[in-house]
Amino acid sequence: MDKTANLLLSLKKVFGEHRITLPFTREEMAHTLSYSKESIINTLSDFQRDGIITVSGKHLEILDLTALESIAENG
Numbered sequence: 001m002d003k004t005a006n007l008l009l010s011l012k013k014v015f016g017e018h019r020i021t022l023p024f025t026r027e028e029m030a031h032t033l034s035y036s037k038e039s040i041i042n043t044l045s046d047f048q049r050d051g052i053i054t055v056s057g058k059h060l061e062i063l064d065l066t067a068l069e070s071i072a073e074n075g
Contacts, residue, residue: 003033004043005072008053012062022058047071 007029011020022029026044030037044060047053052064052071062068 001043001046001071002073002075003035004029004040004047005068007033008060008062008068009072012065018062018065020060020062022060 008020011022012018024032026040027037029035030040033040035043044053044055047068048055050064050067052062052067054061054063
């Protein structure tokens with residue numbers, strides 16, 4: 001989870017916004033982080049269920065930056 005959170009925070013920093021169009025597929029994301037595609041999908045679903053992000057296709061919005069930063073920092 002922490003690698004995924006770090007990646008999302010990096011994308012926020014690069015794009016400068018809470019709303020991001022993901023520049024890669026879930027499979028590419030998994031490969032980059034050395035996770036399975038299913039793990040990435042599950043993590044994003046967990047983040048969405050917990051109200052941290054919303055995801056629709058390649059569109060992602062960070063709703064709770066503090067929570068995402070906490071996950072990135074503490075796992």
